[in-house]
Amino acid sequence: MKVGIIRFPGSNCDRDVFHALQLAGGHPDYVWWNQKDLSNFDGLVIPGGFSYGDYLRAGAIAAITPVIEGIKEVVNDGKPVLGICNGAQILAEVGLVPGVFTLNQKAQFICEWVELEVKTNRTPFTSLYQKNEIIKMPIAHAEGRYYTEYIDTLHDQDQIVLGFQGDNPNGSMEAITGVCDEDGLVCAVMPHPERASEPILGSDDGLKFFKGMINY
Amino acid sequence: MKYHAKVEISLKKGMLNPEASTIQRALALLDYQVEDTSTMETIKFSLEAENPDVAQKQVVEMCERLLCNPVIHDYQIQINPAGD
Numbered sequence: 001m002k003v004g005i006i007r008f009p010g011s012n013c014d015r016d017v018f019h020a021l022q023l024a025g026g027h028p029d030y031v032w033w034n035q036k037d038l039s040n041f042d043g044l045v046i047p048g049g050f051s052y053g054d055y056l057r058a059g060a061i062a063a064i065t066p067v068i069e070g071i072k073e074v075v076n077d078g079k080p081v082l083g084i085c086n087g088a089q090i091l092a093e094v095g096l097v098p099g100v101f102t103l104n105q106k107a108q109f110i111c112e113w114v115e116l117e118v119k120t121n122r123t124p125f126t127s128l129y130q131k132n133e134i135i136k137m138p139i140a141h142a143e144g145r146y147y148t149e150y151i152d153t154l155h156d157q158d159q160i161v162l163g164f165q166g167d168n169p170n171g172s173m174e175a176i177t178g179v180c181d182e183d184g185l186v187c188a189v190m191p192h193p194e195r196a197s198e199p200i201l202g203s204d205d206g207l208k209f210f211k212g213m214i215n216y
Numbered sequence: 217m218k219y220h221a222k223v224e225i226s227l228k229k230g231m232l233n234p235e236a237s238t239i240q241r242a243l244a245l246l247d248y249q250v251e252d253t254s255t256m257e258t259i260k261f262s263l264e265a266e267n268p269d270v271a272q273k274q275v276v277e278m279c280e281r282l283l284c285n286p287v288i289h290d291y292q293i294q295i296n297p298a299g300d
Contacts (some may be wrong), residue, residue: 057285064282093285100287107234147231149287171232 001214004031004041006071006087008051008062013084013194017047020197024210031067038070043080043124043213046071046087048140048192058101058143059089068094080124080213081186085141088178088188097179097188098159099148104141105171111140113202115165116177116191120158123184124216125193128208134165135205137191139177144190146172146179157182162189218264218298219271225284225291226256259283262298271295 003026007014014030021028028045031038038044052061062068075081075096083091089101104110115136118129129135151173154160162178170177170190178189193206227233233254240253265271272295279291 056283060282060285100285102285102288103234105232105234107238145232145234147288171234 001026001042001216002040003028003213004038004044005029006031006033006044006046006067008033008049008065010051010053011047011049011086013048013086013192016192016194017045017084020194020207020210021045021214023197024207024214026210026214031070033062033065033067036066036070038067038074039077041074041079043216044071044074044082045213046081046083046090047194048085048087051086051090054143057089057093058086059091059093062086062090063093072096075181075186078183078185080216082125082209082213083186083188084192084194085139085144085190088190089143091186091188096186097181098150098154099146099179101141101144101146101188101190103143104145104169109140109142110144110169111138112169113138114167114169114191117163117165119160119163119178120180120184122158123161123180123187124213125187125189125209126161127212127215129212135196136203137193137196137206138202139169139191140195141170141190144172144177145170146176146190148173148179154179158184161187162191217266218262219268220262220296220298221260221271221275222294222296223259223275223279223283223291224256225259225279225289226254228288228290231288268295268297
C-alpha cells in the first residue's frame with residue numbers, strides 16, 4: 001500500500017511515521033502542503049508536530065492549505081486517512097471529523113505514556129485490536145482536550161475510537177482522545193501510535209494502527 | 217476606501233477557559249482575589265472596501281473560514297474608517 005505522509009512547515013513526526021509505516025509493511029512517501037493531487041496514494045497519514053507554529057489555533061492554518069483539497073478527494077474515494085496529534089487537530093479544524101481538540105484543562109503541555117481503551121474496531125486503524133482492548137501509547141500535546149456539541153451522535157454512530165483509561169490527563173469530554181467520521185475511514189487520534197511501534201520504544205501497541213491501515 | 221478592522225475572539229459562554237483560570241490562580245498568589253476572569257484574542261488589520269457594510273461582510277467571512285472555530289468561539293467585529 002502506497003501511503004502519503006503530509007508535511008507542513010512545522011511537522012515533526014513525519015519521519016517517525018515513515019519508519020512505522022515501513023515496519024508495518026507499507027510503502028510511504030512524503031507529500032508537501034501545496035500538493036493538490038494525491039490520487040496516486042492508497043491512504044494518507046497527517047503526522048504530528050506544530051504546523052505553522054500552532055499560530056491562531058493548533059491546525060487552523062494547515063486546514064486552509066491546498067493539500068486539504070487533495071485529502072478531501074482521497075476521503076471521497078473511500079481511502080483511509082489517519083491524523084495523529086497535530087494531524088488530528090487539523091482534521092477537526094477541516095471538519096472531516098466532528099468536534100475540536102482545544103487547550104488542555106490545566107493549560108500545560110502534557111508528555112507521558114497513557115493507557116487507552118480501543119472503543120471501536122470498525123476503523124481500518126483499529127481493526128486488528130479487540131473492542132475494549134487496553135493499549136499503551138504516549139501523548140504529547142498542549143491542545144488535546146476533546147470537545148463536541150454532538151456527543152450523543154458520536155455514541156449513536158460509533159464514532160469514538162480511543163478513550164483514556166483511568167486518568168483523563170487533559171480533561172477531554174468523556175475522556176475521548178480519538179474520533180472518526182461516520183464511515184470510520186477518517187480517524188483523528190491525539191496519542192502517537194508511531195511512538196509505540198516497536199519494543200525498543202517502550203511498547204509496540206501502536207504498530208497495529210499502521211498494519212490495520214495497510215491491510216485495509 | 218480603507219477601513220480598520222478589529223476582531224475580538226472569545227470562547228462561547230460555558231466553555232472551559234484554562235488560560236483564564238490559570239491567570240486567576242496566579243493573581244491569587246499575589247493576594248489579588250478576583251472572579252470571572254476571561255481572556256480573548258484580538259486581531260487587527262486594515263482592508264480596502266467600497267463601504268463599511270462590504271468590509272463587515274468580508275471580515276465575517278474571514279471569521280467563519282479561518283479566524284474562529286465556530287464550535288467553541290464567538291466573535292465581535294469593529295469596522296472604522298481609516299484616518300478617524
